[in-house]
Structures are given as structure tokens and as C-alpha cells.
Amino acid sequence: MKESALQHLLTDGERHTFETTGLLVVEDALSPQQVAELTQATDRIYAARLASGGDPKAALFHPNFIPDDPLFQELVDYDRVLPKVWGILGWNIYLYHAHLIVTPPTGQAPDNKTFGWHQDSGRVNREIETHPRPRLSLKVAYFLSDVSMEGRGNFWVVPGSQLSDSLPMPPDGVGQPDGAVPVLVKAGSAVLFDRRLWHTASPNWSDVTRKVLFYGYGYRWIRTKDDMTVQSLWPNCDPIRKQLLGFGETCNGFYTPQDADVPLRVWLREHSPGEAE
Template identity: 70%
Template sequence: MDESCLQYALTEEEKKTFEETGYLIVENALTADQVTTLTAVVDDIYASQKNAGHDPEKALFYPNFIPESDQFVNLVDYDKILPKVWGILGWNIYLYHAHLIVTPPSGQEKNDKTFGWHQDSGRVNVEMESHPRPRLSIKVAYFLSDVSVPDRGNFWVVPGSHLNDNLERPTDGVGQPEGAIPICVKPGTAVFFDRRLWHTATPNWSDVTRKVLFYGYGYRWIRTKDDMTVQTLWEKSDPIRRQLLGDGVNCNGHYSPSDEDVPLRVWLREHSPVQAK
């Protein structure tokens, strides 16, 4: 990892925003060329899935997409983003979940039905004995399509709701929770969000197909959330990328890591000692 990545470290202002709202928007995280290249790969995957029988009128949820292209692999330890990830979670991290979503126009008329609000991680939200619930993981969403205006399948959030274990929804199933807003961003934007943040997908009422890549980072003692096959990438990866792709010395090293388990910590000791604690 090149030391120049430290210029993208999480700032105090960014940290404050993330801690208070549960999300952080980083504009121009991807260049226009990166967006074009990544979009072409996503389009190929989508075409392949349609040929395999995917209903083109429904959103495509496609997990374990990282091995499909080096372009995806290169974002695992992307220099503009990873320093902010370890700035939030620390160094004992890896990519525990990844999926891409393509949301074509729904062809439906817009309505005010309450969306499917949720926190990520399923049973974690039932079985963890704490309040507020623990953060455990975050996601970074790279937007490849223009969702800078509402109704394009934007994901919605309730800012600050990551500290609430419950969310009050309209009892009649019409309208959205108080304070709910759509995330409206341009192509190339990265959006970080706490897994506890109450959020939801929404219908795409526009004529623009929405395309997003989601990278989920969590602590190394968390199990993967999908059947990831990234182990095939270990041999050609450098040590830090191997860590982020789930490599380690043994199972105990996920809980009590040695330097061999977490080369990211070793690198931080030399280049950013405060972050290595």
C-alpha cells in the first residue's frame, strides 16, 4: 500500500458527520473513466443474468461479484476509500459481504406506500444484548448511475437513526418515517453507511437504470454474509489485500490476531501509529 493513501484519511469533520448521522457522502470517489469501465462490467453481468432467466422488470441483486473482474478487486483496498474505512472500524477488518444491484425502471406509477425500512445484519438485531446495537460493520456504496434526483430507485435513510433500536413507521402503510430522506448523488460518488442506519431500497419510477456496487466491511470475527469465493484471489494479492479478502493464519487469529493475521496493522504502525492501536 502506498503511503500517499493517507491523504484520504478520515477527517475529524467526516468522523463527526458519520457518528452523528450514520452515513457519509464522498463525492468524486471514482473518476469518470472508472465509472465507465465498471459500468461496462456490470452491464455484462446483467446481460448474462437476463440470458440465464432473470426477470428484466425486477431489480438484480447479485452477491459475490468481486471475482468477476479485476476492476472490482481493485476497489477492495481502494486508496481513496480504505483509509476512511479503517478510520471508522480500525484495522481488524475484512470484506465480509459484497453485492451489486441493478434496478431498471419499474414501469409503475409512483405511489406513497411505506418502503421496506430495516437495519442490516438480520438476527444480529435480535440476539445482541446491548443498546444501542453495536456497529459491527459498514457498507460503502459506489454509485455508477445518476441518482442525483429522487425517484430513480434511490436508497432512503433516516439520518441519526443508527442509534435507535426501533423505527416508528406509519401505521396505515402510507408515507415514510419522520425525517426520512432520499440519498441523491452523482455517478462516482461513494456513500458510507453504518449497518444500524435505518434505510430502504425504493422503486425506480424514472427511465434511468440504477447501478450500485456495495462493499461491506466488518470485523474479522464476523462470518461472511454470502457464499464468497474470493479465496481464489489470495495467491495474486499483496498481504493487506489478502487480509481484506479473508486470509489469516488460523481461526483464533480472527479473535486474537498476530501480525501475520493483520498486515494492515503492521503497515499502520510504520505509517500512521495512532491508527495501529
């Protein structure tokens, strides 16, 4: 872990924003060069999908993309953003889910149909007996395309809804829930959001192809959400990235971790003791 991460710890204001709204926007998290290089890597994956017969108007949902390029691996423990993640969830975390999305223009005119609103994690929301539902995880969305205007396949949210177990929908499937807003951010922005936040994708009615990388962090005792084949990366990882890619010394170490299981905690003890509790 780079010591520069200490310059990007979660501030009290950021914590308040996240706790209140369920999301946090980090503008210019990626440099223009990073955006360009990550876009090239993403475009290669999308081109391969089209070459194999994919529909050029259909969105690409590509899970398990971390092994596809070293650039994607660099964001697993990215010093400008990971401190925000551990500031919210703590140090017993790993990347349990990752997916890349490319949303080309639909070529259709805008309409007012209700989008596909949901909370993440599927059965978790039915099978854990608490209210409000537990946070458990969050996602970081790195935007490689400019979605600062509505209609570009924007991610929509209802700020503050992470504490609500249900979300009333408009009648007849027309319009969006009360309080719904599109997330409007520039390329290079990172958006952290609570898995419980009611959110949805939307159609891309623009002429700009939307490209986003999603990194899902959760507690180490949570199972992976997709078939992540990251074990082959472990030999070339430093200890903290290895933790974040799912390594553990023993099965029990995911529940009762020792130092060898969680080098992130060891690093925090030395560099930011207050966050190693």
C-alpha cells in the same frame, strides 16, 4: 497499500458527520473512467442474467461479485475510501459481504407506499444484548449511475437513526417514517453507512437504470454474509488485500491477531502510527 491512501484519512469533520448521521458521502470517489469501466463490467453481469431468462423489469441482486472482474477487486482496498473505513472500524477488518445491484425502471407511476425499512445484519439485532446495538460493520456503496434526483430507485435513510433500536412506521403502510430522506448523489460517489442506520431501497420510477456496488466491511471475527468465493484470489493478492479478502494464519488469529494476520496494522504502524492502536 498505496501511500496515496494517507491523503484520504478520515478527518475530524468526517468522523463527526458519520457519528452524528450514520453516513458519509465521498463525492467523486471514482473517476469518470472508473465509472465507465465498472459500468461495463456490471452490464456484462446484468446481460448474462437477462440471457439466462431474467425478468428485465426485476432488480438484480448479485452477491459474491468480487471474483467476477479485476476491477471489482481494485475497490477492496481502494486508497480513496478504505482509509475512511479503517478510520471508523479500525484495522482488524475484512470484506464480509459484497453485492451488486441493478435496478431497472419499473415502468410504473410513483406511489406513496411505505418502503422496506430495516437495519442490516438480521438476527444480530435480536441476539446481541446491548443498547444501542453495536456498529460491528459498515457498507460502502459506489454509485455507477446518477441518482442525484429523487425517484431513481434511491437509497433512503433516516439520518441519526443508527442509535435507535426501533423505527416507528406510518400507519396503514402509507408514507415514510419521520425524518426519512433520499440519498441524492452523482455517479462516482461513494456512500459509507453504519449497518444500524435505518434505510431502504425504493422503486425506480425514472427512465434511468440504477447501478450500485456494495462493499461490506466488518470485524474479522464476523462470519461472511454470503458465499464469498474469494479464496482463489489470495495467491495474486498483496498482503493487505489478502487480509481484506478473509485470510488468516489461524482461527484464533481472527480474535487475537498477530502481525501475520493483519498486515494492515503493520502498514499503519509504519505510515500512520496513531491509527495502529
